[in-house]
Amino acid sequence: MTVIRGLEGIIATTSSISSIIDDSLAYVGYDIDSLAEHASFEEIVFLLWNRKLPIDIELRKFQQELAEHAELPDSFIEQLKIMPLKQVHPMAALRSAVSLLGVYDESAELMDDKSNYLKAVKLQAKMPTIVTAFSRLRKGLEPIGPRKDLSIAANFLYMLTGEEPEPIAIEAFNKALVLHADHELNASTFTARVCVATLSDIYSGITSAIGALKGPLHGGANEAVMKMLTEIGSLENVDAYIKEKMAKKEKIMGFGHRVYRKGDPRAKHLKIMAKKLTDLTGESYLYDMSVKIETMLKQEKNLVPNVDFFSASVYHSLKIDHDLFTPIFAVSRVSGWLAHILEQYDNNRLIRPRADYVGPERLAYIPVDERS
Numbered sequence: 001m002t003v004i005r006g007l008e009g010i011i012a013t014t015s016s017i018s019s020i021i022d023d024s025l026a027y028v029g030y031d032i033d034s035l036a037e038h039a040s041f042e043e044i045v046f047l048l049w050n051r052k053l054p055i056d057i058e059l060r061k062f063q064q065e066l067a068e069h070a071e072l073p074d075s076f077i078e079q080l081k082i083m084p085l086k087q088v089h090p091m092a093a094l095r096s097a098v099s100l101l102g103v104y105d106e107s108a109e110l111m112d113d114k115s116n117y118l119k120a121v122k123l124q125a126k127m128p129t130i131v132t133a134f135s136r137l138r139k140g141l142e143p144i145g146p147r148k149d150l151s152i153a154a155n156f157l158y159m160l161t162g163e164e165p166e167p168i169a170i171e172a173f174n175k176a177l178v179l180h181a182d183h184e185l186n187a188s189t190f191t192a193r194v195c196v197a198t199l200s201d202i203y204s205g206i207t208s209a210i211g212a213l214k215g216p217l218h219g220g221a222n223e224a225v226m227k228m229l230t231e232i233g234s235l236e237n238v239d240a241y242i243k244e245k246m247a248k249k250e251k252i253m254g255f256g257h258r259v260y261r262k263g264d265p266r267a268k269h270l271k272i273m274a275k276k277l278t279d280l281t282g283e284s285y286l287y288d289m290s291v292k293i294e295t296m297l298k299q300e301k302n303l304v305p306n307v308d309f310f311s312a313s314v315y316h317s318l319k320i321d322h323d324l325f326t327p328i329f330a331v332s333r334v335s336g337w338l339a340h341i342l343e344q345y346d347n348n349r350l351i352r353p354r355a356d357y358v359g360p361e362r363l364a365y366i367p368v369d370e371r372s
């Protein structure tokens with residue numbers, strides 16, 4: 001048996017959702033650069049689920065459908081209030097809340113296409129409301145319900161603060177959602193597919209995916225980047241900080257990637273947005289520090305930033321709490337998880353690899369009172 005650690009380079013499925021070819025990312029054949037420039041997040045969700053961009057009437061109907069399911073029932077908000085709000089990490093809260101949504105959905109166990117599609121709409125629509133409600137509840141504030149006239153990006157920022165966001169904030173947030181929506185067979189998407197390939201339900205698939213995204217080697221990296229930037233504090237400290245990390249052979253969060261070699265095509269869009277926003281907020285030192293770190297890592301280790309590196313200063317500039325960065329990743333990536341779950345159901349086979357056993361063999365059982 002040849003063991004491929006981390007399943008690197010293993011092709012585990014066919015998929016028609018997103019592709020990474022020669023360091024270029026495309027959703028259903030549309031290059032990420034043009035989508036990041038022009039598309040709304042709602043168009044992207046439609047694209048991932050239907051493998052085509054919507055025409056005007058389809059988009060409006062889809063937005064309406066999402067808006068109809070975005071509210072959380074009062075009884076569900078009461079359940080959120082029971083959580084130890086001050087100490088729980090928002091990703092743990094989101095993981096539990098999504099699992100709870102499944103408990104209250106009477107159609108949770110129905111596996112026909114129509115029921116599964118409706119569950120996908122409910123999850124996509126409700127996740128932004130859950131994250132923002134949690135954020136307010138832990139500050140002792142009442143949640144603010146979604147508005148039907150706002151986009152998902154604008155609604156998220158509105159539900160967080162109660163104020164209608166500036167156009168630049170909506171543009172940045174929408175771009176971030178578009179860029180995070182899907183990424184082929186990344187760890188959390190694979191987790192979702194493994195889960196539902198047992199023919200388990202959609203809520204179980206998304207709950208498992210949130211658990212996988214939470215880790216700092218995956219979605220948790222964006223929060224860790226902000227922690228690092230805060231620890232460094234100023235441009236003069238970058239050199240010593242990074243050199244010390246490298247000397248200790250510690251990883252620098254927001255750098256490196258399993259699949260990309262030349263660079264993550266999503267990072268440049270967030271870099272431009274980070275520059276614009278940090279100039280506006282008067283915190284351009286964050287951008288300058290980031291660029292210095294980028295230059296050092298390129299020179300010293302030939303490592304380039306991934307999607308998490310500049311998204312950290314983008315979200316920080318939008319005045320979002322740092323521990324909400326990864327839940328925001330989930331609010332976007334749930335669109336991709338759902339597309340992959342539906343694709344898995346359409347052509348399912350149990351995912352069950354093998355392990356090369358390296359432990360002891362042929363041991364004789366000794367009763368407990370005779371063991372030394």
Ligand code: COA
Pocket residue numbers: 006216217218219221250251252253254255256257258259301303306307308
């Ligand atoms: N900082 C410093 N060195 C890094 C690094 C980083 N962020 N990412 C990779 N490397 C180095 C490793 O130390 C290793 O060097 P070595 O061969 O001398 O031991 C080499 O590059 C390969 O790294 P490895 O961890 O085996 O790559 P991987 O494909 O298993 O992991 C990541 C990919 C993304 C998990 C990894 O790059 C990483 O941990 N990055 C930081 C976390 C992060 O930003 N995650 C978000 C991904 S979108």
